[in-house]
Amino acid sequence: ETGVTQSPTHLIKTRGQQVTLRCSSQSGHNTVSWYQQALGQGPQFIFQYYREEENGRGNFPPRFSGLQFPNYSSELNVNALELDDSALYLCASSLLAGSSYEQYFGPGTRLTVT
Amino acid sequence: ILNVEQSPQSLHVQEGDSTNFTCSFPSSNFYALHWYRWETAKSPEALFVMTLNGDEKKKGRISATLNTKEGYSYLYIKGSQPEDSATYLCASLLGAGNQFYFGTGTSLTVIP
Numbered sequence: 001e002t003g004v005t006q007s008p009t010h011l012i013k014t015r016g017q018q019v020t021l022r023c024s025s026q027s028g029h030n031t032v033s034w035y036q037q038a039l040g041q042g043p044q045f046i047f048q049y050y051r052e053e054e055n056g057r058g059n060f061p062p063r064f065s066g067l068q069f070p071n072y073s074s075e076l077n078v079n080a081l082e083l084d085d086s087a088l089y090l091c092a093s094s095l096l097a098g099s100s101y102e103q104y105f106g107p108g109t110r111l112t113v114t
Numbered sequence: 115i116l117n118v119e120q121s122p123q124s125l126h127v128q129e130g131d132s133t134n135f136t137c138s139f140p141s142s143n144f145y146a147l148h149w150y151r152w153e154t155a156k157s158p159e160a161l162f163v164m165t166l167n168g169d170e171k172k173k174g175r176i177s178a179t180l181n182t183k184e185g186y187s188y189l190y191i192k193g194s195q196p197e198d199s200a201t202y203l204c205a206s207l208l209g210a211g212n213q214f215y216f217g218t219g220t221s222l223t224v225i226p
Contacts, residue, residue: 004157033214042118042203042216056212090158103148103214105158 003027003104004093010110013081021076021109025093031055032074033103034066035090043090049074078111086113116140118206120217127194128225134190135220137204141185145209149178149189152201152219161189161202194224 003026013019025032031050035043045058049068063079072093078085088110092103119138127133139147146165152158162171167182175192191198201221205214 033212035216040218042218043205043214044216045213048212058213102160102163104160105150107155107157 004091004106006089006091006106006109008109009107010112012112012114015081015083015113017081018077018079019081019111021078021089021091021111023074023076023091023093023106025072025074025091026104029093029095029104030072031094031096031101032068032072033092033094034074034076035092036060036085037088037090037108038084039087046076081113083113086111116206116208116215118204118215118217120202120204120220122220123218124221124223126223126225129194129196131194131224132190132192133194133222134188135202135222137187137189137206137217139185139187139204139206139215141182143209144182144185144206146207147180147187148205148207148214149187150203150205152203153199158203191222194222196224196226198222199224 005024007022033048034046037043046060047057048055052068065077068074088108090108092105094101094103121136149161150158162178164180169180171178177190180187201219203219205216
């Protein structure tokens with residue numbers, strides 16, 4: 001296992017609600033990236049945090065937001081949930097940003113929006 | 115959006131068979147290609163980080179090659195074992211950014 005943990009493992013929310021997902025990065029890593037994997041697709045990049053600042057964002061609306069804390073753990077917040085937000089959410093930690101760094105993934109949080 | 119494609123989508127092989135999969139990516143502005151192995155209910159595990167044209171990497175019975183000029187990478191598994199059953203993902207990184215573009219994966223099932 002990678003040492004990257006995510007919580008919760010799975011959860012069910014109703015359309016319009018808000019959700020917070022959490023990720024603890026591997027010791028010594030300063031970068032966390034978040035991905036959304038919808039059914040039948042590959043993981044899609046949501047955003048990346050490097051030393052507590054957003055360091056790149058994919059094609060996701062502003063209702064997807066994040067935080068990184070001084071211990072480099074991270075949160076993904078999604079407001080006004082839509083049915084299409086149902087997916088597996090993965091976080092990945094790494095040591096450096098902007099290089100061919102190796103990413104260490106957590107096991108994911110399965111979000112179901114009804 | 116950068117299109118990274120993997121083929122085949124799924125594959126069933128007998129134990130002991132050798133197999134290979136393909137990852138295709140746009141060759142312009144290439145920076146790196148990563149291969150991951152993802153077993154059900156576990157975290158994706160990094161297999162290889164490849165950056166140079168002509169790179170060949172090996173880990174046990176698994177190896178990979180990279181052609182950045184034509185935009186493809188091959189992953190080979192020699193003498194497949196049931197424990198090799200997993201989804202194999204590739205992800206491409208462009209030079210200008212830090213956004214990985216993933217393929218949809220190849221699901222491998224090794225039949226004992």
